[in-house]
Amino acid sequence: MNPMNLSRRRSPLALPFNKLHSRTSLRNHLQRRKSKSIRKRMKRLRSDMQEISREQGKIKEGQRQVREKFEAVESECELLRKETNIIMQQSMSTQLRLAFMFQILKARENHDLDQAAKLTSALRLFSTHNS
Numbered sequence: 001m002n003p004m005n006l007s008r009r010r011s012p013l014a015l016p017f018n019k020l021h022s023r024t025s026l027r028n029h030l031q032r033r034k035s036k037s038i039r040k041r042m043k044r045l046r047s048d049m050q051e052i053s054r055e056q057g058k059i060k061e062g063q064r065q066v067r068e069k070f071e072a073v074e075s076e077c078e079l080l081r082k083e084t085n086i087i088m089q090q091s092m093s094t095q096l097r098l099a100f101m102f103q104i105l106k107a108r109e110n111h112d113l114d115q116a117a118k119l120t121s122a123l124r125l126f127s128t129h130n131s
Contacts, residue, residue, distance in 0.1 A: 093130045096126065097123065097126065097127065100119055100122060100123040100126065101123065103119050104116050104119045104120055104123065107119060
């Protein structure tokens with residue numbers, strides 16, 4: 001016999017102790033412990049979920065800032081492209097004017113004043129259209 005059972009039976013106030021009662025009590029105790037463990041785990045999970053939510057908020061804010069910076073860089077890049085195209089067009093125009101001027105000088109050098117006059121007229125026409 002189990003010594004626990006003997007000590008309980010000897011006491012005049014002790015109630016009869018049966019195995020069914022001890023199993024039920026043990027089962028209830030284990031269920032309470034399991035419930036407590038589950039409640040602790042749930043509390044920890046809720047806390048973790050709140051922390052994750054805060055971190056996700058920070059990540060979203062960081063992504064928004066990166067997107068804004070990227071859009072600003074993209075806008076500036078487009079502006080630089082337009083400025084570059086304008087400079088290239090001006091450079092081509094300058095190159096053509098210089099070519100006309102060089103041909104005018106060559107024509108004058110060769111005493112071809114008629115050709116020089118035509119080139120001068122063409123240069124004036126070109127300059128009025130590209131100004």
